[in-house]
Amino acid sequence: MTNTLSIILGILLLACIGVDVVLNDGIGLVFLARKFATLIDWLAFWR
Template identity: 65%
Template sequence: MTNTLAIILGVLIVAAIGVDYLFFGTEHLVFLAKKFMSLIEWLAFWR
């Protein structure tokens, strides 16, 4: 992955989080963070 591609992906992720926050509030972000932590723990188990 090149630096340019990493920056573009990072900006897209931050923009998507910003749009979600503006339109729907913080409840979805908390839910997604909990699910993401669960996914990381599950992946660590299978490592």
């Protein structure tokens, strides 16, 4: 991955987070955080 591509992806990620916070009050981020925590628990169980 080049520096230019990583900067573009970082800006895109921050823009998507900003849009979610402005339009949905961050509900999408909370949903993803809960699903990620469930995934981590599931993976820890199978380890």
